[in-house]
Amino acid sequence: MNKQKWIDRALQLGLDELEIYQTLSTEKEFTWFEKTMDTFVTSKVLSTNIRAIKDGNIASIAIENVDDEKMDEVLKALLEQTEIVQSEENTRLTEKHEIVPVEKTHHFDFLSVEEVEELLGLIEQKALAYDERIAQVAYLGFEQGEGSRQITNSLGVDLKDEDAVQYVACSVAAMQDGEFKDATKIKVVFDKDGFDADEFVKEVCDEALFKLGARSIPSRTCPVIFEKDAMTSLFAAFAGMFSGESIARGISPLTKEIGKKVFSGQITVVDDPRSVEALSNAAFDDEGFPTSRKVIVDHGVFEQPLHSAKSAAKMNTVSTGNGFGSGVSPMNMWIVPGERSLEQMMADMKDGLVITDVTGLHAGLRFTSTQFSLQAGGYWVRDGKKSEPVTLITVAGRFLDLMNDVQEIGNDLDWSYKQIVCPSIWFRQCAVSGE
Template sequence: MRPINFEEFKEKIFVLAKEKGVEVQISYSKSRNFQVRYQNGEMDQYTDAGKFRINVQVLKDGKIGMSYTETLDNPEKVFIDAYENISIVDTEDIEYFYDGKGTYPNIEPYNGAFETLSVKERLNYVEIAHRKVREDERIINDMAVYGDQMSESKIVNTLGLDVSFVSGGGFMYAMAVAKDVSPRSAFEFAIGKKPEEINPTHVGERAKDEAITLIGSKSVKSGKYRVILRNDVFSDILGMLVSMINADNAHKNLSPLKGKIGEKIASEKFTVKDLPVHELSIVATPFDSQGVPTKEKVIIENGVFKTFLHNLKTAKKDNVEPTGNAYGTSIAPINLYVEPGEKNFEELLETLDNGIVIIEVEGMHSGANPISGNFSLGAKGLKVENGKIVHGVEQVTISGNFLEIMHKIEEVGNDLRGFIGMNGMIVPSVLISELDIAGNA
């Protein structure tokens, strides 16, 4: 028997939906992931895998039943499973499908540039970074990782929605460990939509140089310090905002920003947007997981809170337009973008004068509470005196409240970097007027 293709799979399910008098939506995702890791010069991890999945949702009387499959073999069974699952839905919320009539942003899809690389060329990224890390005899341990990924998504439904997009890119990172009283580790990474945007020499050298800089690190006295949250650290801490701007969390009283639209919640120098695409991020999409068009939106403008992020359901509840931020069963930004200031990192150091640059935090999952905004995190840093870095800082804990930190932003740097996690982030370093630091000096 000849295997059916996606179009035939879709048509069979649409026919069944019409017979049952229901609406149906089919989401298709196909991804490929390559990753290789070297540790101390030896390859210890290699992945070259693909995934294929189809989700089927059946909408009846405001309730959605769901089912999924990893083959195209039996559309009838997948539909019936989804249809019957409506009966076990236990919620008063009314669900919706999108009809696809909106205006979608014109985003260039991923062109598959990394797919042209041979395995040898991919391994070369790791080998170059590894050699650079180990050029200094003080480095006693190292790790380097290279990866690239591609994802194709498609959403169709019986209301007329029919959208598809291909996203992807590459990344690499390196870790270096320098010999000291206790080992000093440092980390550097790069991401890009094209192979030439990833420089393994730079990644290896940055990891090595920072590890060496941290030799001789010591703690500091407990107290309140002016600090710079370096862009990579600020991206971690800014992750607390993701939960706070989720409209569903606000409806459930799980966001401290509930009821604060139009209020000043941050320094006037702080502006945050959500972008469907940015040149420094490999995350890009013209539609969310419900097929709603994505768009640029201002979340915080000069310190004033402007909007929550919505899916179809939360937008209907609040009587606003959906923002194109459905992320599976949750809501999330696509690329959280902090508008840069005018000062580069060296100028931020001069402005800081005396204080600490925080270059790493630990324990975000256990030590940060996005409902209250409170955090207490282990940290590493660099002590700054008269605008110059004088030594590394270890064995300290930073603590505070994220909402208060946003008010204490004195300066926003122009050293934008792209980061990837659940979503993309494009973030500069920021100077904070005061932060509690506990040390043991």
């Protein structure tokens, strides 16, 4: 695709601005079942999205098989769209900005097919030998991926970056007295030598085994610690409240709260697509705007929303470099961790509940009111120590109220493969429904 040729032709046809956004994704996916490589799938996908603007009206089109011979057909279709579609704002593409390159601190040494096969066989063997109650390795997979994105527009923007990932995923099923419990772990693999198969197997098997014999508990209101993974799931479900698009539309629970206290003073929320701690980072968003570190909530006070160019125009401000996908999205957002470990918080809590997983995030919450009612599991803390496993319970409340009832924030922030992360958080009380 001769991008400059497309841009020149677009301007000749009467379009004011043109942008060409391309992504190239190359993936290898392996699955293993009962001592055999079950599937091995490779894919390479080039996606092209073209945006055009005329008289402030914007039109877009996605193309799979891009070809210069289709240039006039595509551009004329875009021109026709701009004459039909009426944009609320006088939209413009991103102008050329100075982009400071971001440091890439994570590097992957991709395993060969033979090395992947050897590793998956080893994990299965170790898992089945770990404990006689491990009945099956229900799922075992390995994935490698490389991707790139490139943005070129008629205003002089010409940007490109690349990313990669490699990880293993495993689910095991434990059985005892006719009861089945499962657990799943995903682990990023930077290279063959740095991956500890024994530790990985121990983590996933111990989690499944601990769940055996889990029971519900009587309904109550009690101190609750949302362990880091459960806290991340809950927080991520409400992360859209920081979106400038949601605020401009009046559907965010924080629409009228900029500059006001919305969380406990212990809570500080940061968004930084440039973070070198996260697995992926970016110097620019999908609109070509430079990214930056932003304090979204500072000691409980909602300081600023996240913006794309479109949402920023609605609120008479500038983009924060969060124009990802087709809207506004955080990238590398986290709650700043505290000083002490989960175990130390449990010791001080004495008696209470630790939630390790929540389900029903799509059906069990109301975004605008922040009410939630979610199925959950975890374990009871007795005399400050991890005690019996708990299942078949529901945790409920209002997220904004919960985030104002913080006792302490843990120090166990773990980026892993995520782009939104939280440490474990101890809340003074939360409603739990059980038996």
